[in-house]
Amino acid sequence: MITDVFPRRYSKTKIRDQYYEEDRRFLNQASTIMLSGRLWDGGITEKVTDHAENSFKQAHDTLALELGVEFLSDRWIFRTTEYNGNKTTQSYKNSYATICKNFLIKAPSDLSLGDAWVKDRIGLIEIAFSLREKQLALADIELPQKIRDAERAATMMPSPRVIRVPGNRVEAIKTMHQRRREVFSELVIELNERMKLALYKLTYNNGLIQISDDELTSSEIEEPFWPLISQSPWENVDIQMKEAIDCRDTGDRMAAFHAVSALESCIKIISQSKGWSTGKEKGAANFVDNLVSKNNGGFISVWESEVLKSLFSNVRNPFAHGAGSSEMPTLTVEQTNWTIETAMTWIKSLIRRL
Template sequence: MLTDIFSYRYKNTPIWSVYSENERRLLTQAFGIVKEALPYYDESGKVDKRGEEKWKSLHDKLCRELGVTELSKRYYSYQQTTALGTHPVSGFFSWIHVCEQFVTAQVPGDINPDQFIKERLSFVELGLRLRGEEIARLNENLPHAIMEAKLSDSAPRRGMQIPGSSVDRVKSWNALANAAYNSQVNELNERFRRASVPLNYHNGFVQLSRDEVVESQVATPFWEIVSDPLWENVDIDMKEALDRRDSNSKDPALFAAKALESTIKIISDKKGWTHGKEKGAANYIDNLVSKANGQFLQVWEGDILKDYFRKVRNTVGHGPGSEPMPVLTLEQTDWAIEVAMSWVKSLVKRM
């Protein structure tokens, strides 16, 4: 099965020209974050079976994408001399050891440092993506867990019982798990910033970050909002927009407009304003502007949104015929993506 990894998405986008102490430190720190997010050992220091399976899965997925059989040497063999003589010793390193040797290795002289670093950050990306998926499932299951806790609290108590509410414990454990993961993501992004690397991790993917102010005021709140499963299609299209922009591929602004259009449609559907006769984004915007629907948007806001789709989406989304092929500059593309993010953030906050 194909796995989307950082090194493949950005293979044609140069980021590093050298591997220095700065890069070595960043990779070591990033690997430490993955170790914290996905513990390999239990509290007693023994291998946790579920943790071992996760690390093997990460190893195997990245191996397949890189076209190698192992990330670093797993089998070891040497001669050991004791008072009883010399005898062979052999075995296998743990999966976490193999992965750590891969991520923290020194770059060989004949390897492109850009490729080398990207492949190792791909492991970090996969590790945090796996933990993010676990957190998403945990949050999705929270209502069911709370219901079971309520039933437990209401059942007759026999024998020794842990004092306090089971519901409170479930909620507290969920909040702690989310807080720990958010802290790990924030630390990785701060490590990128301190290493002066123009990258940012959000919702399972490491992507280029061009402007620190835009990242903190627009992009970060946007990614937090669309991490909810309700906005999955918005998340997918916006990531596609950024990947296309960063790799200089065709029509990144079109995907930003698609993300914004999906947001408008979802809100119209969730509010019960969709009537089935809509033919495009403009009609869905009318649903949000309608006084009968409580005027979710003011008329002037609706006009601005419609103009965005006319000038951005329609311009690059339709064949030009015999006219010159429309192409947005990098600055115009950045503007189109940032405006779409800002609108999504604003619209969702009003729900």
């Protein structure tokens, strides 16, 4: 399976012209975040647990495969000792946590290679955070069953041989789950702040590290946007908006198309979840009509429906159909950024009305 990794995604986009002190500092800080126990175990221990080591291996193997190497850094250490004139060489196997740490903190011998060097290492950070996000999403799904099991166990008479620890097991499970979620959110904030301090125009959101050129746009539009679409039923909105940003960052003219498609997905989800969809809709405009309909309570105003429809007819539709012998539709960089930011703002507004 081919993984969409940061260094390949941004291979044609320069983020560094050489390796700087800010890079060394950031990558050391990132290795500390990943090894501290906060990322993989929610801060319940500072040790590299079996769960953390397995996670490091999974992140390592994913990036190593895409970079075409067996190990990101040395798997074995060889040490030679001498006693009574006899030399003995012993070998030691590095853990995957150590391999990943050494990969992150190693500086290039040629500082001019900084761009590719930093991208590879940001790729590992992205994979690690994305993996942890998936683990937490799975934990969300498993949580109700764990609570039911704990409630059932609480009603059963304990065996005389079993020592029951005082306290509410159900509340402990909920608290631990919530704490792990909170710690991860704190780490995402820290990662984004440290990338900003390192002078990278990058942000991590919902499994991807992407370029964010405008600091005001990032803080006012993007930062509150991504948490809203991080969970069901907004998965397609998340995927399509990430496609829009990837296309924008690589100069692909389809960026605006994906952004407005994400908005269309949001509108469809709301229409369907409210029971307003009839199955006879032929396009985005019909789903907008469902939202503005007085019979449905006027979820949006008439003027809002007109603005939304204009985005589909004037921005999205020209890219959705073949141009024939006409000139291919394109937008300027400024128009593309405006479309993405506008789609994000609309999606935030619509979800917050639910």
